[in-house]
Amino acid sequence: MRFHSPSLNKSGRYRWRTGFSVSTSKDTLAWYPALVRVEDLGTPAALVDLDVVARNTSRMGERASRLGVRLRPHVKTHKTIEAARLQVRGHFGGITVSTLAEAAFFAAGGFRDITYAVPIPPAKLPEAADLSRRLDRLSLLLDDSVVADAVEECARERGIRLSVFLKVDCGAHRAGVDPGLNDSVALAGRVGSSPHLDFRGILTHAGQSYRCRDAQEVRAVAAHERDVMVAFAGRLRRAAVRVDEISIGSTPTLAVAEDLAGVTEVRPGNYVFFDATQVAIGSCALEDIAFSVLVRVIGRYPSRRELLVDGGALALSKDPGPVHVDPGCGFGLVLTAAGEPVPGMRIISLSQEHGVVRCPHDLTAGQFPVGSLFRIVPNHSCLAAALFDRYAVLRDCDVVDEWRPVRGW
């Protein structure tokens, strides 16, 4: 009954049969014995729909090609070798990570060109430098002159060159230099002229896209993201700073961007799974969501039209979701076990191992008895997926594989 039954992991386990490629045609998988069905899984369980992942990754790959930019997908949403291989199919193979633990894991998995897209503090440089020796390239981010000094010193001491991006704030106001300041140009020049550093260029993340209300608003953010970066690169080049890469990326902006002239590289990540927030802000449709959490009804309270499920904050995360678009969104979208929407159902509260689901109508006799299954689409798949040690990979309702994400830092 538990998902990690040995029978699944031996002969029944679906394997990538042609290196990095995967077929999305069912016929080619007809040989696969469906040892485990979704309803056999212990709950809560993380579910990944393989065909939807394959479609999402193909579409983003085609989109990047059509826009004329290199695709360096972010792997932080799923943190698995298998999904990352689908992301880079047909592209140059570079990826983006959010932790050094991810960098080491994907390096061990055969990825050779990795950007660690969180500003690095000096204390993490020894580990990053060691890792960079095992890769074709590990690029680091910085936005602070103290860090620039430390990175240069680290490279000099070890007799290596470290690849560096200057992180730019294009309006998210989280990390990055202000592209309007002379200090920012000076910092780029200082990094670009160091014999110990390989200055790759400039990099940004339009995180403000997640605060948009619809695709039209996101489109404006996408244009701004591009314009700020292209203008800043121009300013740097006029100051004789060589800028090879102009790297941008967020799933919402990439989903709607129409023209990325001047941009060289994009780094979307969430699109592999998507989630309830991406649907609400117009980045995708419900059928594009590849990740959900299987839960069971463990309590039934008709007098208050509520069900209790065994997916709580440790299975779904407490991300508040797109409350700026839908104040009553609750903690995720409620689907049947087969993945069909259940209109009007809302998850009104989460505690550690409990989720309370409010029904729109009176519960009729026998409706949703204890033991009933639901799939919950989380508000934020990056945070929910990270709560699981394994994903049950499905085609329709058959479990065809198990993927193991890396975790920690």
Add this chain to the structure above:
Amino acid sequence: MRFHSPSLNKSGRYRWRTGFSVSTSKDTLAWYPALVRVEDLGTPAALVDLDVVARNTSRMGERASRLGVRLRPHVKTHKTIEAARLQVRGHFGGITVSTLAEAAFFAAGGFRDITYAVPIPPAKLPEAADLSRRLDRLSLLLDDSVVADAVEECARERGIRLSVFLKVDCGAHRAGVDPGLNDSVALAGRVGSSPHLDFRGILTHAGQSYRCRDAQEVRAVAAHERDVMVAFAGRLRRAAVRVDEISIGSTPTLAVAEDLAGVTEVRPGNYVFFDATQVAIGSCALEDIAFSVLVRVIGRYPSRRELLVDGGALALSKDPGPVHVDPGCGFGLVLTAAGEPVPGMRIISLSQEHGVVRCPHDLTAGQFPVGSLFRIVPNHSCLAAALFDRYAVLRDCDVVDEWRPVRGW
């Protein structure tokens, strides 16, 4: 530099030297070589203050003794053998868990009497029944007649007796039967009269205590919790249902309860670590908090008085905290690396691996440079601790042990 250095895990590792006992006197630990200091840890890192855990667990143990109730502490906040041993010191040794994975882990760790305090769905019964054979007692919760049938059938088929509590709703409106209904009495009677079930009694959790604004309000909830349960037990006894246990428990109500006459058992859990929410609602003082997350400054933005730290939603959780008491609480309390409060600092936003800290005053030149360390006390320690595979256990700023929590389901 990484915490899991082999040197720490070999000769330097602090071990419990007398079975379940641990000394809280520093002198007895003077032999311990401080191989790792807090400032040597990779970030983000989960920190546990050993002396505070020992004090919190001693105090709750004394409190339960003084109130004349058995202590069956909940272990879901920390999920470690080490802290659970401290919790049961001087008591009968029973514990409470929130997942079957915890039940199996603590069973393997020598705990013999475990209550799984989440309503069990039929699909989890085979695993629970198997586990019950390895324990003196595994008690299950139910509040639904369909489940009562399934538990009885499971016990009958296997030729075992399963221990059962009836879960009661004392006002939290999450799980449990309504103690005012005849159906609830009938369900207790039906379980109590089964030859295959060992009906232990009634159990509740006053989760509404977390919505209180101060200790006075919590005290009223605590009295209500006790009164509802004692009255319901009386009703059951008048209906000839034997009720051995009246089990209550939440850290806030236990922290303030003055009289638990009639109650037999208490199940607090969060008090081992406490957190920012417990401080806000009056359950504890700041110095009672034993859990925090060590983070490093990775960005510095004086123009908006902000710092960026490497503790994001995957290190702190997105629990909104005690917004009903302090709407501006942000995502945790900011302390120095040594554990002293930094007044006015607020964590205003979290993304996956980034936390934005707003400072109350302008950042002066050189103040909090990149690399500076903070400890963040999370809003909800249960959710934050579950994000880590290991805790660095400290005495003052020396790392004296590493605890490994169980995770998953």
